[in-house]
Amino acid sequence: MTMDVPIFPILINPTFTILDHQQWIGRLAYIFFGIILPPSIPKFYLSTRTDSGQIIEEVLMPVDTTDLFNELCVVEDQESLLIVLKRWANRYSIFDLVQAQGFTAKELKNLHPPSYIKELSWKHSEWLIATIKEIRSAHLQKRETMNLxxxxxxxxxxxxxxxxxxxxVERDAQTLYSLCAAYHLFITKTPMHMVGTPFPGGFKVQKIGEEYFCPVKEKQKDVPEALCKFCVAKQLKI
Incomplete structure (x- = not known):
């Protein structure tokens, strides 16, 4: 019989630093997933302790983002897309999510004010973990024609x-976010940013009735790197 060695402490009233942010990811993952999954980043180890007290460490292999992208390239309909998304979502560990969030934290560090960075980072973390959890248990309620x-x-x-x-690190983070975006855009037909996601100026993604509205849809939809043009959200009237 073995038992996992605890990795993340439970935090109370955390101050927002990069380290604490990663710990909060761990806490959220425990809340959402119930367990911390085996890591899949080479620098991390899965540590277990035997009944005799011996600690066994196993190096785990990383998720191959090239293989994931190649599978996304041969999708034919919603069903085949969801099969790919579920298979790969089950391979991502909390450490993959932390690594992706570390990349995001660096991307956001020059934004102002600090309170905005904190709110946006928290919402992004919530979105990422909730989306991976949802994909893992997802089933098509009804099959709809996908615009190939x-x-x-x-x-x-x-x-x-x-x-x-x-x-x-950037490539892996973008691949993970793309997996989540594909689920929202082509399976659930919901925005890539969850309701409540803040944007500069105090505006947030909103759901009014059955429609979604984004404060930056028109501004971002033609940006070459952005995925906004694929999003179902409409422009929020500001």
Whole structure:
């Protein structure tokens, strides 16, 4: 019999630092997933303790983002897309999510004020973990025709972004976010940013009735790197 060695402490009234942010990811993952899954980043180890007290460490292999992207490229309909998304979502560990959030934290560090960074980072973390959890248990309620022309336009945009990635951390983070975006855009037909996500000026993504509204849809939809043009959200009247 073995038992997992605790990795993340439970925090009370945390101050927001990069370290605490990663710990909060761990706490959220425990709340959402119930367990902390085996890590899949080479620098991390799965540590278990035997009844005799011996600690056994096993190096775990990383998620292969190239294989994931290749599978996304041969999708034919919603059913085949969801099969790919579920298979890969089950392979991501909390450490993959922390690594992706570390990349996001660096991307956000020059924004102002600090309170906005904190709110945006928290909402992004909530979105990422909730989306991965949802994909893992998802089932098609009804099969809808998928716009394959739009989907492969989406895939081409992802490919262009991955080519521009400066290192593996950025490439892996973008692949993970693309997986989540594909689920929202082509399976649930919901915005890539969850309701309540803040944007500069105090505006947030909103749901009014059955429609979604984003404060930056028109501004971002033609940005080459953005995926906003694929989003179901409409422009929020400001």
């Amino acid at each position: 022309e739009e989907y492969y336009d989406f895939i081409e945009r992802i490919r262009e972004n991955l080519i521009k990635a400066e290192d593996r």
